[in-house]
């Protein structure tokens with residue numbers, strides 16, 4: 573069984589403070605500055621989610637160095653926010669103490685949150701953490717939440733989705749920028765992942781070269797078995813044969829992100845044209861729309877656009893997306909195109925009934941039912 577004890581990284585720099593350090597650290601600063609220019613954001617409130625791991629430690633340190641170097645005197649503030657999940661006993665507390673000490677050393681404020689300590693699924697832990705971030709952002713009046721996801725995280729995510737099953741939007745990967753509106757007040761904030769294009773190895777080499785420590789969490793190798801299989805087995809196999817596989821996939825994701833914006837526009841149009849109402853969900857029959865005297869844009873009849881649009885409508889109508897797989901979407905497409913039976917049952921006890929011109933969706937015991 574792997575050692576679950578986190579340890580402080582103890583790598584001795586091969587060239588402490590020398591030219592190698594300058595090159596790698598500077599490279600990291602250039603990449604961060606390219607994605608999140610220090611002077612442009614200097615007057616706003618920034619929270620950095622810092623686990624104590626290499627990526628978020630590098631992010632926090634590099635951000636502070638860029639702010640110091642900037643000619644502009646920053647009027648804004650930076651907060652290091654650490655969420656202690658309390659899942660690894662003393663090691664979790666040591667992570668928290670490490671981040672607190674780092675924040676003190678860098679002269680930034682520090683906020684900590686405590687998890688329930690209840691062993692549950694990864695999803696629950698993430699939710700707890702995001703609730704904490706939300707709270708810190710609101711309390712501090714910050715505008716940007718910076719997270720340390722890097723290129724390998726993005727590639728892993730896309731490979732994972734590809735193998736589990738995903739649509740074109742899933743292939744756009746992790747969002748580099750994401751606006752979040754907190755539900756209970758009007759203040760919005762933005763999640764930024766400025767290292768999303770940066771190689772994991774550069775981050776670690778840059779830290780090592782400067783002799784900056786971080787906390788290594790061995791449990792990363794144990795949790796989320798399939799994700800870690802991708803990270804620890806699949807990616808090394810791929811790069812063994814295709815040395816440039818990771819940046820290549822990264823570029824494909826970047827390209828797909830562009831197409832994602834086109835898809836978003838088409839989905840918006842589809843909803844305007846095809847959806848009659850969301851509560852209850854009622855949509856026009858596509859075969860009828862295609863045959864009317866002024867037929868709709870054929871792009872809106874393309875099955876991949878239809879599925880993406882239905883996903884969106886599904887969410888808006890409060891229907892569960894989790895159990896909708898490719899087979900179920902295919903059955904629904906047939907219904908919309910006027911093929912197969914006039915009534916089908918879908919996961920989540922959703923019944924879809926086709927009539928002369930529309931499809932009506934019903935779900936028992938739900939606000940979205942009726943009609």
Ligand SMILES: Nc1ncnc2c1ncn2[C@@H]1O[C@H](COP(=O)(O)OP(=O)(O)OP(=O)(O)O)[C@@H](O)[C@H]1O
Pocket residue numbers: 620621622623624625626627628629653654655656657701718719720721725789792
């Ligand atoms: N417990 C935490 N407290 C604060 N921020 C966190 C925490 N866990 C994750 N994050 C933020 O989310 C990002 C991505 O999470 P992920 O689980 O991939 O990170 P990690 O491997 O635990 O740590 P790191 O990415 O810093 O090496 C981190 O880089 C960090 O910005």
